[in-house]
Amino acid sequence: MKLQIISGVSGSGKSIVLHFLEDQGYYCVDNLPVDLLPHFVENMDWNNPHIHGAVSIDVRNFSHELAHLPHILEQIKKMGVKYSIIFLDADDATLLKRFSETRRKHPLSDIPLTKAIQHERNLLTVITQRADIKIDTTNTNIYQLQHLINIYIANDRTTEMSLLFQSFGYKHGVPLDADFMFDVRCLPNPYWEPHLRSLTGQDKSVISYLENHKTVLQMKEHLIYFLQQWLVEFKKTNRSYLTVSIGCTGGQHRSVYLVEQLKIHFQPIHSHVICYHRDLI
Template identity: 50%
Template sequence: MRLIIVSGLSGSGKSVVLHVLEDLNYYCIDNLPIGMLPSLADEIVRANRHVEQWFAVGIDARNLSGELVSFPDALQSLSEAGIKCEIFFLEADNITLLKRFSETRRKHPLSNDEVPLNEAILQEHQLLEPVSSRADLRIDTSMTNIHQLRDIIRNRVHGAVRTQLSIQFQSFGFKHGIPVDADFVFDVRCIPNPHWVAELRHLSGQDKAVADYLERHATVHDMYDDIRQFIEKWIGCFEADNRSYMTVAIGCTGGHHRSVYLVERLAAYFHQQREGVLTRHRELT
């Protein structure tokens, strides 16, 4: 049996994730009280002892604060029952969350006449700390639309089925912010920038002309070799720690040329070595 716990901040996309998992044939339950989690798991195991089943539950700040504090104990109960459990935690920066609630006119579950929206968001961060601190996968949706989030979850879930450790290489632009869900972040702004070549400016690192330009510089090959060797060295440690996901973020200034090229090249190399290698270009949307 595989159990995925979906949690996160209100407005970060938890409902979208549960809908995607439902489409992937997971049996989904939203807003489950934490106190019921061990009992639910026991019932699932008894009913499906000889059948492989996939389940997902949504747990969020609508739980009572006392139940959220007991989340580690609930996880321990699942582990003792022999249930493989993964935690997906979704988040977004406060400005993005304020904008989303303003645009949709939805009410935050912790806000009321005495608690304004910005304070409710801060309170939710604190309440969900017992869950967020134990997350196997953190997804920052600040710069992710619904369609991109759906693709991320589909790729992640399928990658986890294929191999023990799923590796995602992600390009990004530093001027748009560093991805908070990355395990490793590499800064490649020191290598030559195709942006300053007029005929390459409108292209991306996925285009051959940009790749040809970059590959004429020894520093590009040095950067690639150093990042590749670093990842090869530490993959085994992540697997030994029973991690299901590793995210490697590579950033340049705008996230269109250098970081994209290196993500594509690294992903191609590791794809030859193992399954479950994913790519995402955050700024190429």
């Protein structure tokens, strides 16, 4: 089975992910020193399909230990164990709010919190650069984060790249985890039609409204054409995931519709397509 390596900035939700994986039957270790990772791997029976492993590695490691990570990952690969790195982050304002609400100490608490957050990101660059999956938890609650992790691990049984289409609303903030981000706020907005306001881009009447506008169909065709051209190139880089984010004002109508349409188009021709509506109420 594949080893899940969980990392990220303090306050981004690493503990939530690790506890969720533990509930799913994973053998989990929090704050594992990087240098002990090969020993952890050696002691797991990776040929047993019922064995799952997950470790959390973060800034509580010493900086010189984090610097060893590229070499240690090569060791693990030579041992025949496949791994994925999931990196969590959130915007500074959200992290500050979370630390204020929980009254937790930041691991780098000897400097002001705002500087500690930035310094932590710099120290974790060696992990960020190698992350297979990056998740922005700024606007994600516990249940949404668990749902996302469940999607990822369910689709992490193959070496083929998984394609994630994500809708979002600009008024709730832009996602930090997008490889491609498209703004569709220029399209006609069903929100201004009173009978459509409470519906979503998944409802037939909203779909009908949007598809009666030529610009919406053109946008869909252009997105499909662009992605078809470049997905081939991204597959050649052996990426695990590619995240395409579509944003409208509230993340309820236009972006949801286009994400659903992209899913419909790409599912028959791409074996691993994931659909996620970040701000859908």
